[in-house]
Amino acid sequence: MVEKILITGGAGFIESHLVDLLATKGYDVYIVDNLSSGRMENVSTRENVFFIMGDIRNVDLMKSLIIKHQFDYVFNLAAVASVAESIDNPLETHKVNHEAVVHLLGLLREYNSNLKRFIFSSSAAVYGNCPELPKKETSDIRLLSPYAIDKYASEQYVLAYGRLYDLPMVAVRFFNVYGPRQNPASDYSGVLSIVKNCFEQNKQFTIYGDGTQTRDFVYVKDVIQALELVMLKNEMQHAVYNVGTGRSTSLNDIIAALSKSFEKELNITVKASRAGDIKDSLADISAITSHGYQPHYDINRGLSEYVKEEL
Ligand code: UD2
Known part of the structure; x- marks a missing residue:
């Protein structure tokens, strides 16, 4: 029988790449997305991809989907991904980044007995300004924003559910993910998508701070590789893994590299650092590499593919 996968946020940037990979591998892939930041054009038209327009905060919807489909794998990747947005709207982001996760866990425990893996996307934001670099999974947790608090609380819920109810849980902490389909439309978007868009459209870029933050x-594509690994490897359950490259780059260096690719200067306005912003972030990836993960894109290779390619 074809295995069924639920990917919340499947019309989003990272999620839609995962949908494509898993659909190509022959799974039936179900997406729940409210299109708040995801886009329909990201959603594969393959016959084994099923799009459900909906919100993960809608418990009745999630319950009916789980009862009907009995998923083999569930990726909870839907989130409000911006640290800055969580500071502006803490209650609304909390409902998505934490409350919805706790509801989903309860539904899976009660109604989805055949679950083979639940994968939760946490964030490197949980390390805050912990001075230890690179950041290990065992490094200090310093929660600087509602976003970091919600991601950490949810991640710990997921792992506790695994221990308490013997469920197949795993979590990953994403560092700064970039690539095709990242939506640059809002001030809250990932910085690389904003910088690229400013170069392409000759727009003014606002740097928060002095650009030395790393x-x-x-x-x-490396992130997708990591997600498939934690989905399939039984021995990776009941733990949290950093997903990064083990190298860091400053914002100034990114701008200089893109300036070369686009053969022009960026118009820059400088503003004060954002509240809750982290100065330096670098992953220790030895835990996940010990299970076979290997990043294939250093920043130069990744940027040059990102600049050229629109998937
Ligand atoms: C990113 C992720 C977050 C989390 C975290 C893990 C996004 C949107 N956020 O937060 O989900 O996983 O990484 O560490 O992907 N900046 C500017 N100008 C701009 C936008 C940003 O200077 O127009 C700065 C910003 O102040 C920060 C850096 O660029 O110092 C990166 O900002 P970001 O919002 O891309 O990512 P971050 O690290 O806050």
């Missing part, structure tokens, strides 16, 4: 930018 991030471990990880290309979306």
